[in-house]
Amino acid sequence: MPPVSAPIQSQPDQRVDIVVDGVAVTAERGMTIAAAIEAGGRHDFSRGLKEEPRGIFCGMGVCQDCLVTVDGRLSQRACMTAVRPGMTIERPGSRPVIVDDAISDLAAVPETIETIQTDLLVIGAGPAGLSAAEAAALAGARVTVVDERSAAGGQYFKQPLTALAAQRLGADEQARSGAELVDRVRRAGVTIVAGTTVWGAESRADGTIVVSCYGPAGASYYMPKMIVIATGAHERPPAVAGWTRPGVMTAGAAQTLLRSYGTVAGKRIVIAGNGPLNIQVAIETIKAGGHVVALVEKAQAPWKQPAAALQLLAADKMLAVNGMRQVIALRAAGVPIHWESAITSIDGQAGVETVAIKGPSGALTLQADTVLIGGDFVPSNELSRLLGCGHDIVDGKLSAICKADGETTLPHVHVVGEAASFGGAHIAMAAGRLAGLAVARKLGLSVPRDDKTERRLERHRAFQKALWAVFAARPSANAIAGQDDNAIICRCEGVTAKTLKALATDSADDIATLKRLSRAGMGRCQGRYCGDAVAAIAGARRAKSETRGFLAPQMPLRPVPLAALAVEKPEWGGHKRALLPERPPLENSEPLPLKRVSTLVIGAGIAGLSTALFLARAGEDVAVLERSFPNSLASGGNAGSLHAQLLSFDHGARAEGGGGAAAQTLPLQRDSITLWGELQRELGRDFEMKVTGGLMVAESDAHMRFLQEKVSVEQQAGIDCRLIGRDELRQMEPALSTQFVGAAFCSQEGKINPLVATQGILDAAKAAGARIFGQCEVMAITAVAEGFEVVTSRGTVHARRVVNAAGAFSSRIGGLLGLDVPVFGAPLQMVVTEAAAPTISCLVAHADRHLTLKQAANGNFIIGGGWTAGLDPVHQHPRPLLSSIEGNLWVAQHVVPALRKLHVIRSWAAMNINIDGAPILGEDPRQSGFFNAVTSNGYTLGPLVGQLTAQLVLGRETGRALNPFSISRFEKGRA
Known part of the structure; x- marks a missing residue:
């Protein structure tokens, strides 16, 4: 064991008294909370999603593992927050009660930014x-x-x-x-x-x-x-069993604790991974009095690769010699170096107790309380x-x-x-x-021109190339880690390798679908630590494509207080129509194993998949083509609201066509919600569906008059909707702002998780015999004697009938046959907060502002309501707009003030559909055998649209008057 130097005492005027979980702690001025707690010998001071102990991991504010409550302010990064005299720090709950007065707003709501x-x-x-x-x-x-x-x-x-x-x-x-x-x-x-x-x-x-x-x-x-x-860069160690335990951190985090705050991270320390930084951290730790149990390095010892070592020496003799001196110093200090080795697991009761490693000599177990994993930048x-x-x-x-x-x-x-x-x-x-x-x-x-700097850059690049030739990780060492199915891959959401592998086998063959079904990559760190492993499990590295193999970055890139971004914006009067992406998001050159089919459905969103499900159940030969992956566009990107009543902008002066078309759709919405429930029970799948009731709140007498008119229309359509007053509203949803004078309450509204619900319909359609093909762009459609010849990016298919369920792309599909299908893309965005204890139960909307607000089963608030998004010109997908984020969040906190206590952790956008407020259903009178199944409010209506379309395709009676939804209604306007 190397000698331990005497601790250096801080001066009294440098001391700061704080309280950690009710215990008085003396820290040194300038320390972060994490450094102060670590200096006291404690690793576990935070909690994960399942209330398991966590602590500092990355040390640079990326992983979000070290969150604490500071003076009543939730989710403060302990590694980035400096101590202050009198500061009170508490271990957080994974779902805090935000209506508690002891919890403070994170920021004031600004008038402008x-x-x-x-x-x-x-x-x-x-x-x-x-x-x-x-x-x-x-x-x-x-x-x-x-x-x-x-x-x-x-x-x-x-x-x-x-x-x-x-x-x-x-x-x-x-x-x-x-x-x-x-x-x-x-x-x-x-x-x-x-x-x-x-x-x-x-x-x-x-x-x-x-x-x-x-x-x-x-x-x-x-x-x-x-x-x-x-x-810069961040370390992304491979996931091994136990790597989320308190006491496991990156080498960079430990170096920050030591060099910036004078804190040694642990008593018995194993340093593992790949690269020269680990050697430097080991040397610095020993000099500061720490005990390094062992250094575990994936690379081969330099003296076993003389050619690479000589190249390094030639590139920069001084740096190369200095590096060798550090290795010699470690050996002199009695630190064993395990070359060509890697960690296989980290075990212990409350934290780290043992570290299992494997290398050329076999398996070995080390006793330690701290593990530093470095490299893999x-x-x-x-x-x-x-x-x-x-x-x-x-x-x-x-x-x-x-x-x-x-x-x-x-x-x-x-x-x-x-x-x-x-x-x-x-x-x-x-x-x-x-x-x-x-x-x-x-x-x-x-x-x-600076030629000297250019030459210096090339010289340093040559040295780095030689350096990493020496530290090239051995394939055998790389293969050791990450094989345990019980290893947690996604640190934020607690998703294991076993879960991801099962989903990849059964349901998901791409990274985006695997993310949606597992929630891996949806947490606070946005997949920075799990993205590579999720992609590998999904097989996404086969294609050399950014969109194929990597999770897309989303704003905010770091969690940010909701209140700080909430700025009141003017309400807009209608959907902003946007150009559709010109190219398919993904490419697949594999020939389509389909030459002929009775009914071909174009579009694998909820409408297309539901159509395929009901057709296949009726014995029809049906196939579905999707330009991207099934359930990856609008159906996989919506907020999951189940609307039985009209939204505020679907009634009155601001509504398309005065709202008449939307009002005619109300019975379909009601019955489709019922059908959603039936399918959930019938399929034995949990869609996280709840019919909670929906509130549309009013803050003035004028709003109440508007709601009275709207409720009258809804009641005539058979919707269970009524006005309620201030007291009943307060009793139903006490977390809502006290300024509201009443609301419209619809008992039939609710919420659903579209990420799993659409997959349930997809699986059911496959089980019934439908064939579903992704990454298949429809290029041309020609009407022929026996039906249609459909040319795709993966081959030609002949079909007796075609169902246009392409959502926002339906106008493009119709155009291939020379048909005008008046459907427009309208990109909309959603925002998600961190989780909290149950706060609201209903689906909440506003009588005069764009808002849909609900709390998901996992505690996250999902905020939407029709705020316009943009279109990414590079990646060809919708993207949130800063102005819309501001306006949407302002309305949300205006309605539920407790949201000011939370951070926004994610936003996203999807291409919605703008028609005239009503769906387009049925066979196109201009082209026999061509059916449209297109609707706005598409997720609510999806199952019923599919059921009705299947009945129409098969020539069966629907029992409904569907003329108002025929495409013929637009002929008068064209004339």
């Missing part, structure tokens, strides 16, 4: 970002740098933030160089905005970029002329992807397509440092400087 103009916005104050900022500022540009951390320097140039850390680091060259760089940047006139999270961005049609931030002063928008993304490229920069898959990882100076496929966006590709601080600084100079030139400033 400030927009800040600058020449250059640099995101990330590490080596790359600081170097870019300095170069551009010295050339005369106005430069702003934003960074999440309280101090600039990034992961490499971590600065000591406590007296203890400063003493332990002493004359550390790495910290000193970082401090000098930060000082030069400030003297160059750069504005550094610390403690600020970049949570989103928007590329607009005119080429401008808006970057969304949240910091101590609240939310803000930056509108730079140029942007440099220097967001991946670029933090969510922002560049969100902006639409091109990316390629390099060595299995997604990397931005960049020039030497970081210029991406968008000329006004540069990506540098680890955010582009992992290569170390020296590459990051050289690339950052070149980016800063390039930006200055684009801004019209006079900047000479």
Whole structure:
């Protein structure tokens, strides 16, 4: 055992008294909450989704594992929050009670969000970002740098933030160089905005970029002329059994605790993974008095690969020799190094007790209380992807397509440092400087060419290539981890490998479907740690495609207080129609194993799949074609509301055609909800469906008069709907704002989980004999004597009949036959909060504002209501708009004030359908054998539309007057 140095005592004036779970704790000024708790020898201070103990893991605010309640404010990152005198810290519950007065609002609701103009916005104050900022500022540009951390320097140039850390680091060259760089940047006139999270961005049609931030002063928008993304990388260790236990953290997290706060992470420490950082962390830990039990390295020992070692020596003799000295120092300190080895499991009762490893010599169990897993770095490229920069898959990882100076496929966006590709601080600084100079030139400033930096960049890249040739993980070591079916893959949602493999075998053959069915990747970290494993289980790496093999980034990129983004916006008067994507989202060249079918359904959303289900049950030979994956577009992307009453914008002056068409649809909505319930019982599947009743709230007498008129229409259509007053409303939903004077209550409304419900219908249709094919774009349709010849991207199919259930793409399908099908795409967006205890039970809407609000079974609030989304020009899918997020969240917190206590964790958008308020059903009179099954409010109506369409296709009596829904109703308007 190596000698332990005497602890360094902090001075009294540096001490801060805090309370952790009711116990008084003395911390050192400058520490984060996590560092203070870890310094006391405690790993477990947070909770996971299932109330299991958690603690610090990534140490850089990415994983969201170390959340605590601070002075009544929920979900504060312990690794990013500095201690303050008198601070009260509590272990959170996974579903807190937000109507409790002890829980505080996270932010004040702003009247507006400030927009800040600058020449250059640099995101990330590490080596790359600081170097870019300095170069551009010295050339005369106005430069702003934003960074999440309280101090600039990034992961490499971590600065000591406590007296203890400063003493332990002493004359550390790495910290000193970082401090000098930060000082030069400030003297160059750069504005550094610390403690600020970049949570989103928007590329607009005119080429401008808006970057969304949240910091101590609240939310803000930056509108730079140029942007440099220097967001670094994060460690993504392979999932092994036990890796979520308190006491398991990344090597980078442990290094931050030590270098920034003077905290040694544990007493008996195993360091494992891949790369030279682990060796450095081991050396620093020993110097600080920590005990390293063993170093477990996937790579082969350098002396077993002399050719690679010699290349490294030739690339940079000094660095190579220094690295070898560190290895020798570890051996001298008595630290065993297990080469070509990896962790297989981590076990213990409350935390870490034993670590199982496997290598060339077999299996071995180590006694430890802390495990540091380092290496497996991946670029933090969510922002560049969100902006639409091109990316390629390099060595299995997604990397931005960049020039030497970081210029991406968008000329006004540069990506540098680890955010582009992992290569170390020296590459990051050289690339950052070149980016800063390039930006200055684009801004019209006079900047000479810097050949010296270009040569330095190439030299450092050569060294890194040689270094990672030495540290190349052995295939045998890589194959060890991640084989245990009980290993948790998704840390946020607690999804195991066994669950994912079962779903991949039975229902999901793509990453997006696997995500929807399992919820893996839907948590706070947005799949940063599970995405690669989920893709591998789904087999998604077979295709070299960003959309095929990687989970899409969603705003907010980090959880952000709902209240801080809530800004009142004008209500709009109708759906914003949008151009549809020109190309299919995915490609599949495999020939379609289908040549002839009796009925061909185009579109595998809920309407198409329901049609196929009822046709197959009737013995019809039916197949379904889908341009993407089944249940991946509108049906898999809606909010899951089951509407039996009219929404506020479906009645009155703002409604399409005065609301008449929507009113005629009311009996279909009512009966389709009933059919949903029947299918759930019949199929024995849990669709998470609840008929809870729906409220449409009013805050004025004018609203009540509007609701009275609407209720009258609904009652005439057979809907169970009535007006209620203030007292009854308060009794039904006490969490609603007290300002509401009444509401319309519809007992037949409810909610459903579309992620699982559509899959249930899909599975049932397959079981009944329907054949369903994804990634198959319909290119042409020709009417022939025996029916239709349908040309697809995967071959030609002959069908007697065709059902157009293509949703927003129905107009395009009709156009292939020369038929005008008046259906328009209307991209809409939804927002999800973190989970809370049951707060509202009904589906909630507003009499005069766009809102649908409900609480899912897992405690998340789902916020929608028809707010317009945009269309991503690069990835060809709908994307949320910042303005709509603001407006939607304002209405939500206006209706349920307790939402101000929660964070938004995700938003998404899907292509909705705009017709005239009513579906288009039945055979097209202009083309025999061609049927339309298209509807807005599509998820509610999906099963009934499918049942009715199947009856019409088979020539059977529906028992309903369907003339109001025939496409013929549009002939008069055309004339």
